[in-house]
Amino acid sequence: MRRRIWLVGAALSVGPLALGLTTAAAAKTAATAKSQTKPTKITCQTHTSIAIAQGATGVTPPAAAGDEFGTMQCGKKLGTGVQADTFTVPTGGDTVAKYRMFFATGVLHGTYDLTPQTTALNFLQTSWTGKLVIIGGTGAYKGATGSGTMTCQTSDSIHTVCTDKLKLKL
Numbered sequence: 001m002r003r004r005i006w007l008v009g010a011a012l013s014v015g016p017l018a019l020g021l022t023t024a025a026a027a028k029t030a031a032t033a034k035s036q037t038k039p040t041k042i043t044c045q046t047h048t049s050i051a052i053a054q055g056a057t058g059v060t061p062p063a064a065a066g067d068e069f070g071t072m073q074c075g076k077k078l079g080t081g082v083q084a085d086t087f088t089v090p091t092g093g094d095t096v097a098k099y100r101m102f103f104a105t106g107v108l109h110g111t112y113d114l115t116p117q118t119t120a121l122n123f124l125q126t127s128w129t130g131k132l133v134i135i136g137g138t139g140a141y142k143g144a145t146g147s148g149t150m151t152c153q154t155s156d157s158i159h160t161v162c163t164d165k166l167k168l169k170l
Contacts, residue, residue: 039146039167044074044101046083046162061124061157064089068097068160077168078103085112095128106139108168112150127153132164145169 048070050059059066065088072083078101085099095114100107114130130150137144148166 037169039169040077042074042077042166042168044072044078044164044166046070046072046164047159048083048085048162049159059158062089062126063157070160072101074101074103074166094130099132103139103141106137106141108134108137108141108144110135114150114152124157125153125155126157127151132166134166134168141170143170 048068050063051067051069052059053066066086068083068085068087070083071080073080081101081103083099083101085097087095087097089095093116095112095116097112097114098109099112100109110133112130112132114128117127117129128150129152132148132150134144134146134148136142146166146168148164148168150162150164152160152162154160
């Protein structure tokens with residue numbers, strides 16, 4: 001009888017230790033898997049237009065600040081959606097913005113900084129290159145981060161087409 005009590009006591013004392021080791025091993029495996037997540041390469045094409053400001057009757061190009069809205073196509077991984085951004089063009093000449101990309105299963109958001117290129121034929125035709133940063137997301141993209149490059153052009157300083165090459169970590 002004494003031997004059975006001792007075995008039960010030993011089993012009860014080892015159980016929490018085994019559970020603790022299993023939990024620690026699982027946490028370490030999850031942390032390792034997360035740190036080894038490779039970014040997914042995604043190419044998006046956006047078609048945006050500058051919105052007419054509240055109280056205004058039109059947009060006079062080139063705009064020094066404003067809001068843009070438009071459609072985007074980001075391949076099979078993200079699909080199609082809508083992009084909205086708020087931009088400014090400080091005295092340095094770069095276009096800096098905060099953006100949101102709305103998809104069926106979530107939203108990505110971040111910033112971009114575009115530098116104008118000197119190949120424009122007139123002030124309405126412009127092209128830019130720059131960097132895009134993904135700060136976070138919601139829904140299926142909660143916790144997403146990443147970065148990428150942008151190449152954009154316009155022929156009228158109101159409608160812009162961009163190609164974004166992203167490295168997205170989900």
